[in-house]
Amino acid sequence: MARIAVIGAGMxxxxxxxxxxxxxxxxxxxxxxxxxxxxxGVLERDGFVFDTGPGLLPVPAVYRDLFVKTGKKPLEQCVDLVQVDPASHHVFADGTQVSLPNASRAGVVSALDAALGAGAGERWGDFLVRAREAWDRTRRPLLEEPLWPNWQVLAEREPYPVVRQRRLLRTRAAATLAEVGSWELGDPRLAVLLESHALAHGLDPRVAPPAAAVLPYMEHAFGTWYVRGGMRELARAVYERCLARKVEFHFDTAVGRIVEKDGRAAGVELADGAVADADFVVAGVAPAVLDRLSSHAVLRGDAEVPPQRGRPSRLTVHLALRGGRPGGVAHRTVVHAADREAELNGLFGERRAGPAAPGTALPASPTVTVLRPGDPALVPDVDHEAVTLAVTVPSGLEPTEKDAQRVLTTAERAVPGLRDRLLWHEVRTPADIARATGADGGAVPAPALAAAGGRLLHPSNSTRVTGLFTVGGWAHPGGGLPHAGMSGALVAGLIVEGPDFQGSQ
Known part of the structure; x- marks a missing residue:
């Protein structure tokens, strides 16, 4: 039996x-x-309950596997997991609206044809077929296996089978997700729909590779799910599973540094000076925090994937509304920006190639995701509604009340009469995310993606220090609830089975 010290209690x-x-x-x-x-996290006030982090769960199989492998009770006996239908409702800048059924290709094709015109659904369906090819080529190396030592193969190879088209007197293939949308989908609203999946993860579609097509594919193939009582209930269930397995927790306990001996991790020194010896150390922290805990750069090296920095953050506005949730309202509505190019310029700068340049301000007309769970556990009674608005913003942004009002104005396109119903609102900023996670500027990690020269890969779970491993959104395979769960499986495999571990089965 090894002694293992884990830094952080993230997913x-x-x-x-x-x-x-x-x-x-x-x-x-x-x-x-x-x-x-x-x-x-969770925000509770006056009988209202809001998720301050992810509001929906894609790929629940990751957590089903966790519960199967760690105890007798399956996930569904520990949380009330329900499929969201429609998966999403979209409000485009021109006023067009469409609801996309959950995990139904035929339903999505029909809905898009009805809303956008004949042929739109078929083009989106054909795109999903190509996206599946990208998923099949990258699923194991990006989710189920430790990062390959020759990760450059993933960095250089584009897994999405782009459609070559004749452009400017020569045949060209799309080099970015935005070009895939523009060249292959044939309708600017379909292009916006595609780009919104990248934007939700803080990725600039003008720079993100075609491989980012796996993001909408994952939602389409595995559905969109919600945990009744809020996504915090999933965290509670995993925490309680840890307690049942005799994991010991020390909260309000900061680690001051990682102790090394003879080039190997040997424990942690707490902020009060106490030292806890360990055979292995698992760090579930952001790169900047890991830098402070180690005496040298454990994630850097000429042949290694560098840690991501400067990622965008998220602004959420939590609304307590009088009046119950109307029937037939979608759980998730995406209100698309009136000027997508201006939004992307505000978030990432005007560069079209290379790494994204961080923005400095909230776009004048941002894309807003409106979450309306309709969950009785989240409100004081049936005569009230809890709504969360989420916007991708530059990390480090210090939003003003004017910014919050701008988000409310956009959200009114999805929630008519919003201001008349508003009891109060509370804003959660990038600074709040920074306090909760330790990430500089409240940056939110994106899922790992292939191609793009490796810019969207994350450092290996193994580090340059023997016995020290990294886990969570800032390590392989990147951000997002399913990816965090897979990082836990990979780290456990590397410790239990050793460096020859080849991945989850």
Whole structure:
């Protein structure tokens, strides 16, 4: 039995802890905050409850596998997991609206044809077929296997089978997700629909590779899911599974540094000076925090994937509304920006090639995701509604009340009479995310993607220090609830089976 010290209690760290404990190791988690979950937080006020992090769960199979491998009760006996239908409702700048059924290709094709005109659904369906090819080519190396030592193969190879078209007297293939939308989908609204999946993860579609097509494909193939009571209930269930497996937690306990001995991780020194010895250390923290905990750069090297920095953040506005949720309202509505190019310029700068340049201000007309769960557990009674508005914003942004009002104005296109119903609103800023996660500027990590020269890969779970591993959104395979869960599985496999571990089965 090995002694394992885990730094942080985010979802990836919790997933690794449960798996390591069931393998017979003694696992102790040190979390500087007062609770678990990391970015999967909750806001409670006046009987209203809001998720402050992810509001929906894609690819629930990751957490189903976690619960199967760590105990007798499956996921569905620990949380009330329900499929969201429609998966999303979209309001485009020209006023066109469409609801997309959950995990139904035929339903999506019909809905798009009805809303956007004959042929639109078929073009989107054909795109999803190509996106599936990209998914099939990258699923194992990007989700189920440790990062390859020759990761450059993933960085250089474009897995999406782009359609070659004649442009400017020569045959060309789309080089970015935005070009895929413009060249292959044939309708600017379909292009906006595609780009919104990248934007939701803080990616600039003008720079993101065609491989980002796997993002809408994952939602289409595996559906969109919600946990009744809010996504915080998923964090609670994973935490309780850790407790059942005898994982030990120390909250309000900051780690000051990672102790090394003879080039190997040997434990952690707490902020109060106490030292906890360990055979392995698992760090579920952002790169900047790991830099402070180590005496040298454990993630850097000429042949290694560098840590991502300067990613965009997220602004959320939580609304307490009088009046119950109307029937037939979609759980998730995306209100698209009136001027997408201006929005992207505001977020990423005007460069069209190379790494995205961070923006400095909220776009004048941002894309706003409106979440209306209609969950009785989130409101004081049936005569009230809890709504969350989410916007991708530059990291480090210090929003003003004027910014919040601008988001409310956009959201009124999805929630008529919003201001007349508003009891109060509360804004969660990038600074709040920074406090919860330790990420500089409240940056939110994106899922790992192939191609793009490796810019969208994340550092390996193994580090340059023997016995030190990284887990969570800032490590392979990147950000997002399913990716965090997979990072936990990978770290557990690397510790239990050793460096020859080839990935989850």
């Amino acid at each position: 990836g760290a919790l997933a690794a802890s449960a798996r390591l404990a069931v393998a017979g190791h003694r696992v102790v988690v040190y979390e500087r905050a007062a609770t678990y979950g990391g970015a999967v």
